[in-house]
Amino acid sequence: MAFRLSHAAFLALALSAAPALAAPSMTKVDVAAFDPDKDGTIDLKEAQAAASAAFDKLDPDKDGTLDAKELKGRMTEADLKQFDPDSDGTIDKKEWLAAVAAQFKAADPDNDGTIDARELSGPAGSALVALMR
């Protein structure tokens, strides 16, 4: 009886531990993923190219806009309001790329025009990554 109980406890532990083990690799931020010219940093052109591809992926019906549902949490509600100057409740590609430029600037505190690995791993960098993948 004691064995059966501990066996069940072990199973419960193993099951609850599994998602936690998978998490770190999923949240890992890698400059290389957004760095086609392989210079070790992301410039605005690279960020906007990646973001443009991400936009197309999020917009399978190709109507050219993303609503809150299609954004899948990539933007907070406050961001959606801020980056929707025409206030139609959706983000079109021009608004999306403007948001990327603003987020890029926020993630580049040393203002050298590139995002390095350290800048990408900060909170502003993470917000930028959310728009690029």
Ligand SMILES: [Ca+2]
């Ligand atoms: Ca680069």
Ligand SMILES: [Ca+2]
């Ligand atoms: Ca809009």
Ligand SMILES: [Ca+2]
């Ligand atoms: Ca920088």
